[in-house]
Each structure stands twice: as C-alpha cells, then as structure tokens.
Amino acid sequence: MSYREKLAWLSLAAMVLTFGPYFAFAGQSSEMAKPMPNLRLLWLFAATAVVQMVIQGVGRWWIRHKERLAGDLQPPDERDLAIEYRSVRAAYGVLIAGTILVGCVMPFNSGGWQIINAALAMIVAAEMVHYATVVFSYRRYA
C-alpha cells in the first residue's frame, strides 16, 4: 500500500471515529431544538475537531516514520497527482451541492444549529468523498 493511500485510510478512519459520534449526537432532535447559542454543542464540536486533529497528527507522524525507515518515502509522482486531482474534483462537487443546500435552501425552513450542523456535515462529507476517492483510485489503479 502506498504512503498516500495509507494517509487517506487514516483520514477516513479519523473522520468516522470522531465526526460519526458527533453528528449522531447532534442530530438528536432535542439538541437541535435547543435555543442558540447552545454552547454545549459548540464545545462538543470543538472537542471533536481537536480529537480528530490529534488522531491525524499522531497517525501521520507514525506512518511517515515507518515509511522513512523502509525507504519508501518519495515525493508524489504523476499517478499520485492524477489521483489527487480526481479526488479533489469529486469533493468539490459535494461541497458545491452542500453550499447550495445549506446556503440557498435551508434558510427558508431551518435555522440555528440545524444550518450550522448541516454546513459542517457537508464539509465533512466533502472531505470523506475526497479521501474515499483516493482510496478507491489507488485500489482501482493499483
């Protein structure tokens, strides 16, 4: 498995492990219905983001260390760049769709944390599509 595929798997796992429970909790109607600013949810999101960053940071350091020891740490080549281009393009589509949904549709029938969480969910979804496309591409063109 290539270095960049390992990073993509790590990012996917970190997102599922952190944002999965967050959105499961935040999606409960009782939390969504509470009046703004609902600092409890804000702190929960902050903690989730920090945990996600720590997992990513430690995981990336470990993978990079192992790759360096194995002598497999190389700059991206043309195939890596092609896969990155494809995955960013896929994520961009999700992000645009999310922006339209959250910015142009939801204000007419939602508010407060529903809109905030929907925006965060679309960003996370775009990132997950990005990394999933990377993983799929390395598997497909492996």
Added chain:
Amino acid sequence: MNSGTISNRIRTLRFENGEMSQTELGRRIGLTRQTLAAIEAGKYSPSLEAAFLIAEVFKVDLQGVFQWKSNAK
C-alpha cells in the same frame, strides 16, 4: 476516440537488465514502486514522458516497451 489496449514488456526488460527491481527503475525515472507495479499490470497508463524515460533506461525505442492493440475493425 477509438479504444484499444496498451501492453508492455517492462517486467521482461527488468529481468533482462540484471533483474532490476521496480524500486530501482522507479528511482531512476521519478516514479514510485506502486506506480510502476500499476503500469506493469496494465492498470495505469503512464504519461508520454514517463514512457520515454522507461524506454531510455532499457536503451530501447518506445515500441520495445509499450505496444498498442487497437479494437477498431
């Protein structure tokens, strides 16, 4: 655009050139071992520049490394 299949003789050429490893070939032309494995398996078509570089390493012309078989009748 007409479709076709690209095959290659990289594995054979590596064997004929002192059993050169994919890592060594990749290092010479700036590709990772995984990318060379994908090219050898026919799962990734390299850029024209990379194809010429591979041919240059083995001191053969491009068709000595890559072959095109058209599906057009």
